[in-house]
Amino acid sequence: MNCITANCVISGHAVRKNGKIVFENKNIDLPGFLLSAYHYFELNYSRFHKMDRLSKLGWLTAEILLKDGSGRENYEPTETGVVLTNANSSLDTDLKYFESAKYIPSPSLFVYTLPNIMIGEICIRNNFKGEDAFFIAEEFDAGFLEQYVNDLMDNGILQVCICGWVDVLGEEYKAALFLVEKKQEGSFDSFTKENIDKIFLAENG
Amino acid sequence: MPDVFIISDNIISPLGITTADNFSKLTRGISGVKKHDDQKMSEQPFHAALFDRKEDFINDSFIKEGSSGVYTKFEQLLIASIKEALKNSGIDTRNKKTTLIISSTKGNIDLLESHAADPALKKRIALHTSARMVAEYFGFVNPAIVVSTACISGITAILTGMRLIRSGRYENVVIAGADTISKFVLSGFQSFQAISAGPCRPFDQARDGINLGEGAGTLVLSSSQKYATGKYAQGIKVLGGSISNDANHLSAPSRTGMELCSSITRALRDSGLSTNNIDFISAHGTATIYNDEMEAKAITLAGLQSVPVNSLKGYYGHTLGAAGLIESIVSVHSLKENLVLPTLGFEEMGVSKPLNICTGLVSASLKNCLKTASGFGGCNAALVLAKQ
Numbered sequence: 001m002n003c004i005t006a007n008c009v010i011s012g013h014a015v016r017k018n019g020k021i022v023f024e025n026k027n028i029d030l031p032g033f034l035l036s037a038y039h040y041f042e043l044n045y046s047r048f049h050k051m052d053r054l055s056k057l058g059w060l061t062a063e064i065l066l067k068d069g070s071g072r073e074n075y076e077p078t079e080t081g082v083v084l085t086n087a088n089s090s091l092d093t094d095l096k097y098f099e100s101a102k103y104i105p106s107p108s109l110f111v112y113t114l115p116n117i118m119i120g121e122i123c124i125r126n127n128f129k130g131e132d133a134f135f136i137a138e139e140f141d142a143g144f145l146e147q148y149v150n151d152l153m154d155n156g157i158l159q160v161c162i163c164g165w166v167d168v169l170g171e172e173y174k175a176a177l178f179l180v181e182k183k184q185e186g187s188f189d190s191f192t193k194e195n196i197d198k199i200f201l202a203e204n205g
Numbered sequence: 206m207p208d209v210f211i212i213s214d215n216i217i218s219p220l221g222i223t224t225a226d227n228f229s230k231l232t233r234g235i236s237g238v239k240k241h242d243d244q245k246m247s248e249q250p251f252h253a254a255l256f257d258r259k260e261d262f263i264n265d266s267f268i269k270e271g272s273s274g275v276y277t278k279f280e281q282l283l284i285a286s287i288k289e290a291l292k293n294s295g296i297d298t299r300n301k302k303t304t305l306i307i308s309s310t311k312g313n314i315d316l317l318e319s320h321a322a323d324p325a326l327k328k329r330i331a332l333h334t335s336a337r338m339v340a341e342y343f344g345f346v347n348p349a350i351v352v353s354t355a356c357i358s359g360i361t362a363i364l365t366g367m368r369l370i371r372s373g374r375y376e377n378v379v380i381a382g383a384d385t386i387s388k389f390v391l392s393g394f395q396s397f398q399a400i401s402a403g404p405c406r407p408f409d410q411a412r413d414g415i416n417l418g419e420g421a422g423t424l425v426l427s428s429s430q431k432y433a434t435g436k437y438a439q440g441i442k443v444l445g446g447s448i449s450n451d452a453n454h455l456s457a458p459s460r461t462g463m464e465l466c467s468s469i470t471r472a473l474r475d476s477g478l479s480t481n482n483i484d485f486i487s488a489h490g491t492a493t494i495y496n497d498e499m500e501a502k503a504i505t506l507a508g509l510q511s512v513p514v515n516s517l518k519g520y521y522g523h524t525l526g527a528a529g530l531i532e533s534i535v536s537v538h539s540l541k542e543n544l545v546l547p548t549l550g551f552e553e554m555g556v557s558k559p560l561n562i563c564t565g566l567v568s569a570s571l572k573n574c575l576k577t578a579s580g581f582g583g584c585n586a587a588l589v590l591a592k593q
Contacts, residue, residue, distance in 0.1 A: 077452065078449065078467055078471075081450075082450075087331060087333060088327070088331060089312075089331070089332060089353055091327060091330060091331070094311075094314060094317070094389070095317070095322055097389070097393070098317045098318075098322075098389060101388070101389065101392045101393070101396075104396075105392040105393060105395065105396035106396060107393070107396040107397045107456075110392075110393035110394075110396055110397065111455050111456045111581060113311075113389075113393065114310060114353070114355045114581055114582060115353055116353065116354045116355050116580075116581075116582040116584060117355075117455055117581060117582045119354075119450070119582055119584075120450065120452075120455045120581070120582035120583045120584070121455070123450040123451075123452040123583060124452050124453065124454070124455075124583070126452075127452050128450060128452055129449055129450050129451070129452050129464055129467070130449065130450070131447070131448045131449070132354070132448060132450050132584060133352065133354060133361055133365070133448065134352070134353050134354050135350060135351060135352060135353075136331070136332045136333050136336075136351040136352075136353055137333055137348075137350075137351065138331070138333040138334075138337070141348075144350070147372070147374060148365075148368075151368055151372050157447075157471075169327065
């Protein structure tokens with residue numbers, strides 16, 4: 001059955017991996033926090049420094065999600081995919097691009113004015129070549145994610161999927177990613193609306 | 206698994222506000238792309254397919270209701286297109302088994318050009334705000350699903366609708382896509398040196414970039430058997446499809462075309478068809494050097510190099526989040542009319558793997574069509590449409 005084999009939630013300047021806080025750094029702005037987490041987890045990826053804040057947050061969450069995880073290299077690239085959702089699309093960077101365009105429009109900013117660019121960054125890093133999709137909703141909708149991703153997994157379209165929510169606007173942000181794989185029943189939490197919501201809302205409990 | 210019938214559609218573009226009007230203009234070789242000299246949009250003149258006036262896309266009833274002030278141009282396009290598609294479709298938007306999918310890349314981003322970016326405006330720009338307003342206008346009881354996957358958004362939306370119907374979750378899905386062209390979008394593509402100096406020339410030796418276009422498209426899908434035969438029957442189905450990612454570069458397509466090829470191969474498998482079943486291909490064909498070259502490689506790798514191919518960008522420009530819908534709807538009508546449209550702007554083969562590019566209106570017995578698209582973020586999509 002489809003199970004959550006790992007999860008990572010970044011919000012309130014804390015990183016939670018599988019429910020445990022693994023890094024915190026309060027009293028710093030969002031770019032500073034993201035960079036400090038990048039250094040703490042000893043990541044070494046020059047593309048990171050070129051990304052916008054949304055891609056940095058999504059990419060970082062995916063890195064921590066997959067770190068020390070089950071062997072992703074066991075999958076065919078065409079059977080690995082990414083399904084992400086958020087509320088504010090790429091508006092955080094849209095505002096920056098719009099300001100820049102008053103003088104000299106920057107192609108390196110313009111490319112980040114699409115929310116699925118973050119999916120591209122995660123796919124490039126992990127050589128994920130299967131199905132991807134980006135959906136926009138006012139609030140996180142665990143029921144929709146459960147249905148959409150289970151459909152891809154159950155119809156043999158994907159064997160593994162990184163999915164969840166990554167949203168940034170100004171200093172407001174939250175990321176919650178789930179690694180979904182087919183496993184024996186009982187070995188991991190099943191990928192259900194209830195389990196997804198429990199993880200998404202854990203910081204409040 | 207239920208069949209997914211196409212029961213109704215609409216295209217609103219500078220060519221017309223009904224699909225019939227659009228298709229008729231396409232068969233006569235009429236293009237919506239014109240030269241525009243508008244200092245507010247661009248210091249240099251540019252070629253694009255734009256609405257000149259609001260009356261070009263708002264139907265009379267909408268103006269009479271007095272609703273046009275509440276909705277932005279983007280939302281008016283969506284509402285006008287959905288309204289036209291729902292007309293005589295027999296679909297009840299208030300049915301619990303009916304839902305709405307919206308496809309767009311930039312939605313209301315043009316509001317940044319006329320309003321201060323305060324929290325209220327940020328909320329107004331959000332695509333979910335537009336989707337909720339449009340859903341409420343038609344009384345949909347289910348929340349709208351919003352897809353935003355760059356230039357493949359329209360096809361992602363159709364595939365999402367197909368899967369929601371196949372899974373039994375919904376019986377009817379209304380899929381609408383739109384994008385408008387503002388300075389935001391135009392300046393971005395100009396910064397990439399991606400805008401053609403004249404009318405675009407897909408797959409041609411002299412191609413030098415895209416024309417942008419505005420428009421909306423709506424496709425109504427259903428699993429209900431009453432659409433298979435009888436007065437509502439249109440005779441066309443969505444047979445299958447697939448999405449892939451290059452995992453290579455954010456703004457440049459794959460060098461090999463392997464990933465779009467994989468998407469095509471999987472779409473055929475999902476449809477239960479083989480390469481010799483495909484009668485024509487409606488390509489993405491943006492007329493950039495790299496997109497068309499990649500597509501030619503992918504189509505050749507998939508074994509479809511002898512199949513007639515067209516690109517509609519010469520008529521509509523690149524309508525971004527509406528492109529997958531508008532071009533799929535044109536393909537539906539090509540199947541119905543047994544007519545493959547020519548690729549406006551193409552003269553001399555300009556890709557390293559020669560394709561069978563349509564250069565004139567071809568009458569043929571058509572059964573199955575492949576629609577492809579690719580976009581920023583390395584995404585690729587393939588969709589198969591078929592006669593019942």
